[in-house]
Amino acid sequence: MAAQTILFDFTLDKDKTADAQQRQEVAKILRNELEHVFPQLELAYSMESEENGYFSVLHENKDTIITCRIFQHGLLTLNVEYYLPDGKEPIISFDIGKSLENSLALKLKALRGQKLPALKRGDVARYFPSSDERIIEYDIDTLVYETRSPFQKIQIMHSKTLGNMLILDELQNIAESDLIYTETLMGRGIENYEGKEICILGGGDGALLYELLKENPKHVVMLEIDELVMQACNKHLNSICGDVLEKRKTDQYEIIVGDCVEYMKKFIAEGRKFDYVFGDLTDIPISGAPIGECWDFIRTIFEHSFKVLKPDGKYLTHGNGTSCIESLELFEEQLGLLKPKVKFTTTKAFVPSFMEEWLFYQVTFA
Template sequence: MRLNFNLCNLEEKVKNSALSADRKEAREFQTSSSGLFFKVKKVLYEKKSAFQKIEIIENDFYGRVLFLDGLVQTTEKDEFFYHEMLVHPALAIHPRPEKVLIIGGGDGGALREVLKHPVRKAWLVEIDQEVIKACEQYFPWLDEALADPRAELAIADGFDFIQKTTERFEVIIVDSSDPVGPSAILHARDFYRKLKKILKPDGLIVAQAGSQLLHLREHSQKAAFLRPMFRFARFYSAPVPTYPVGTWCYTLLSDRIDPLAVKKLRLPDGLKYFNAEVFRASFAQPVFFEQALQKKE
């Protein structure tokens, strides 16, 4: 799940609907002067929840497309790029992931991927129940995942949940919005300190971190506080065709497990993108990105 970085300060230019006035196109401005558009075959769903505008359209190439406040969250065509790269790097290297916490991810893709592993229980914490309802209707993988007896849904604020839970987790997945605006709290030092308190000693935290190109400053700031906090704080990246600039970043954190030292991955069946070669390659970063991570704020 994500929030557009470059539109946060556009004030009157920001609109929370992706649909054009004639409802023939759905558009996302990924910067103030560029973006992505979809021709609308059919508008499937529209609703304003207490938190955001929810829209689902059908497109000839991408299939069903979910927008929240005018921003692409997931499409039937390319969702596996994002969800497999968010979930499997951590689940494939932990020796015994029994309890998994997912913060955000109301479209259900992350939960579906977690349940491909032999976990004992997986919690999905989503603040907006209307997103759950819409995705259960139009993205059937969510309904199937929630029907799994190992899955537990909590309609709650993720920050509140981690402060109140008495559970301890082997893997925590942060499928939050991008590191700006109201969601900035889920990318801040205090949030990660609280996550670490509910993480088992050999546990892993993985979080989506935003666009490789558009969020350079945020990546630099995050690296500055995560590296002293965790023995291993690794950034990795992978393509997501319908996300801004097309390359998306993630952080993988642990005090016990270094992903670069793991020799063998535990891969489930049925994957479409993630494999051992992709895993290793995803930690190789371009020069400009490495320079941003090393920059002192």
């Protein structure tokens, strides 16, 4: 079950859309052209205003509904929407859409035109934002698992090309395709983990723990708040986490289910220190804090992390998409506020399931 929405937009000469009369003219041309594709097209409604231009509703048998706006600034938007039963061919195929775009652009004498790929609405969730809020459509074919934990909405979705993906509160976290994410986060081939003591904050998908254990560390402790995330990943993401989430304690590692800040406080009180601390938490605190307080949370994590770090230790974490310059600057500003002073280097990787390049930080005492 799904509706299809196909969006077109055209940039027109401003002089052609400045007054109501001119917009009527453009609307007429548009309608004539649409009738080639929709022979039973009817005008159902139209509205005009000095400040907001022209708007109309056209339809064919009340089935395909087309809305059109002509803004006085020389922009025309056209939204075509219809119900597409399972297994039926779309009314506006890729090629028909393209040729409609071309003929409209020609007839409207548009300066530029664009047809967006058809949007599918009503079935599986497939649209997710990049870190800078761009739309990305994933080739998701199944919702494998869904539950709501006390902390967040947990979903495992299957992408045809990326494998199973972990989605937390409707944001992409990691997929089976993302070994590069873990390897860049840990600096594989650069850092030496042999015989080292390591603390992971978060990391509930198990991928980081799994990869670290291959490098013979002395001991890894992982502090993850959400038991249900680990259960979901243990079952559906074992190509990236192996069986590390099966057991909670071995000679080599311990997984503690709880709030990482509380446990770090305990470690500080005990004087327990690590060679490496990993910040592998979700971007936004899952405590339900308002977004504005996100940076307070991040700074709290930093402050505690550096208190459980040996003097020559390293704090390794992901930053954000490299296109999020502002957010990365704010992140670095927070690092700059820390006492004692720290310094950092960065690395980058294109993460398949994020569909973008991501920045990673390696932070040490200055």
